[in-house]
Amino acid sequence: MRSTLIAISTIVLLISCQERKSATPKQIFFTVRQIRLQPDTTISAIAYYQNNIIGWQDNGKLIVIDSNYKRQDAIEKRLNTLKTYYIATIHDTILVSTEKDVYFIDAKFNLQKYNNKERIFLRSIYEDSVYYVYSCCAGEFGGSVFFLNKKTNKTYSYFATCATQVLKFKNEYVVCKNLAHLVGHMGFFIVPEPTKLYELTDQRFKSHCNWYMEIDSLKDQKSRNSQNQVKNRPDIWGAMSMASFVYNDSLYSMISNDSSTYIAVHRKDSTYEMQRLFNKRIQFHNAQVICTGNKTICLYNLTAGSPFEAYLITGNNSGLLVIENNKIDFLN
Numbered sequence: 581m582r583s584t585l586i587a588i589s590t591i592v593l594l595i596s597c598q599e600r601k602s603a604t605p606k607q608i609f610f611t612v613r614q615i616r617l618q619p620d621t622t623i624s625a626i627a628y629y630q631n632n633i634i635g636w637q638d639n640g641k642l643i644v645i646d647s648n649y650k651r652q653d654a655i656e657k658r659l660n661t662l663k664t665y666y667i668a669t670i671h672d673t674i675l676v677s678t679e680k681d682v683y684f685i686d687a688k689f690n691l692q693k694y695n696n697k698e699r700i701f702l703r704s705i706y707e708d709s710v711y712y713v714y715s716c717c718a719g720e721f722g723g724s725v726f727f728l729n730k731k732t733n734k735t736y737s738y739f740a741t742c743a744t745q746v747l748k749f750k751n752e753y754v755v756c757k758n759l760a761h762l763v764g765h766m767g768f769f770i771v772p773e774p775t776k777l778y779e780l781t782d783q784r785f786k787s788h789c790n791w792y793m794e795i796d797s798l799k800d801q802k803s804r805n806s807q808n809q810v811k812n813r814p815d816i817w818g819a820m821s822m823a824s825f826v827y828n829d830s831l832y833s834m835i836s837n838d839s840s841t842y843i844a845v846h847r848k849d850s851t852y853e854m855q856r857l858f859n860k861r862i863q864f865h866n867a868q869v870i871c872t873g874n875k876t877i878c879l880y881n882l883t884a885g886s887p888f889e890a891y892l893i894t895g896n897n898s899g900l901l902v903i904e905n906n907k908i909d910f911l912n
Contacts, residue, residue, distance in 0.1 A: 608827070608828065608854070608855075608906060609855065609906065610843055610855055610857075610907070610908050611907050611908065612857055612908045612909075613908070613909045614910045614912075615649055615910065615911045619635065619896055619898075620643065621638045621639050621896055622896055622898045623635035623636065623637055623643065623898045623900070624636055624637065624638055624881070625666060625667050625668070625868060625879070626667070626870065626879045627669045627870070628870050628877060629685060631646065631647045632645060632646050632647070632655075634667060634674060635900075636664060636667040640663040640664055640665065641660045642656060642659045642664060642667065644656050644659070644689075645911075649909075649911060658690055658691075659685070659689060659690075659691060661691070662691065663678065663679070664676050664677060664678055668704070669704060669870075670698065670704065671707065676691060681693060681694075682694040703715050703716060705725075705744065705745055705869070706745070706746035706747065706748075706753075708748065709730075710729060711728060711729060711774060712728040713746045713753075714728070715742070715743040715744070716787065716788070716789040717741070717743070718741075718789040719759070720761040720762075721789075721790065722739065722793075723739070723741050723742050723789050723790070724737050724738065724739050724788075724789055724792070725755055726780075727753075727771075727774035727777065735780045735786050736774045736775060736776075736777035736779050737777055737778055738778065738810060739792050740769070742757055742758055743755050743756065743757045744756055744758045744821070744866075744868070745821075745869040747824055747825070747826065749826055749831045752770050752772050753772075753774065754769075754771075754824065755769050755770075755771060756821050756824050756833070757769075758821055758867065760820065760864075760865040763818045763838075764817075764818060764819065764820050765815050765817040765818065765819065766819055766820050766835070767812075767813060767814070767815035768813040768821075768824075769810045769811060769812045769813060770810060772810075772811070776809045777810075778809075813851075814849075816837075816851070818837050818838050819835050819836065819837035820864065821834065821835050822834040822836060822841075822864070822867055822878050822901055823876050823878040823901060824876075825876040825903050827906060830846070831846040832845050832854070833846065833851065834857075834878075834903070835853075836861050837861060839859065839860070839861065840856055840857075840859055840861070841860065841861065842855060843908075857908070862880070862882070862899075863882050864880035866880070867879065867880045867881075874904055874905055875902065875903070876903040876904075877900065877903075878900070878901040878902075878903075879899075879900055879901075880898065880899050880900075881898050882898060882899060896912075899911060
């Protein structure tokens with residue numbers, strides 16, 4: 581009897597140790613560089629094309645930065661014959677709007693008239709072979725993330741206050757949401773299957789940040805939170821996520837709180853600080869994230885956490901974050 585108890589205790593101890601070991605973040609070192617970038621003024625939106633970062637600046641001009649972070653003056657000269665008002669990506673096409681028309685950037689970096697009548701989503705945050713994902717943000721008043729199935733043309737949605745990024749990890753969609761209001765907070769939720777979300781059949785709802793407020797059963801916050809179509813993770817208050825990325829089969833996030841900026845690793849339902857990069861906060865109110873191959877690019881607007889301050893600050897008030905494998909570059 582005693583030997584049986586000892587054997588059972590040993591097995592339980594081994595299992596417990598194995599579980600603790602699997603939950604412990606594996607130490608991977610990320611190298612960090614800070615690189616001086618000299619845009620004309622604040623970069624307010626970005627696109628990625630032929631290994632170049634294309635940024636739309638507040639002065640209406642485009643900036644083109646190659647993979648070595650050098651400005652491409654000749655290309656910029658061709659693209660800046662017209663004053664532009666925004667830049668956006670639809671599928672693999674880079675669109676540039678002027679006061680009256682929309683153009684696309686061709687293979688030789690010339691502007692050509694865009695005559696396609698396909699709907700343009702300016703807040704596109706993810707696309708794969710099945711879904712085109714876009715988001716809508718109403719600040720502290722809410723928002724939603726939308727999964728448009730490209731094969732069936734059906735749209736599925738879930739409430740998400742300012743979703744800034746979606747990426748796929750282990751066949752599930754990870755949604756990151758950020759809100760800079762007051763102290764700021766962020767959070768993640770997992771979408772195992774987008775078709776289990778709410779299907780939107782009313783065309784008005786497909787571009788409505790708070791479409792759920794027009795559905796009686798979803799008007800109450802408690803009722804919305806009780807839905808089980810997603811796996812919610814606890815929100816982190818006083819922090820913002822700059823970008824999330826996959827490396828060596830693990831999911832990581834770059835997080836900045838009131839005292840530090842660090843790399844966090846996701847393990848099951850928890851997030852662990854793995855490597856501290858700076859003992860200070862990177863202030864921003866908005867982030868745009870582009871994922872391409874092994875590269876994750878984040879444009880962040882530095883406005884001390886206030887969405888209103890963005891309209892008061894002039895000059896360069898933005899920065900770029902480029903993550904490629906275990907290398908991290910800050911450009912500002």
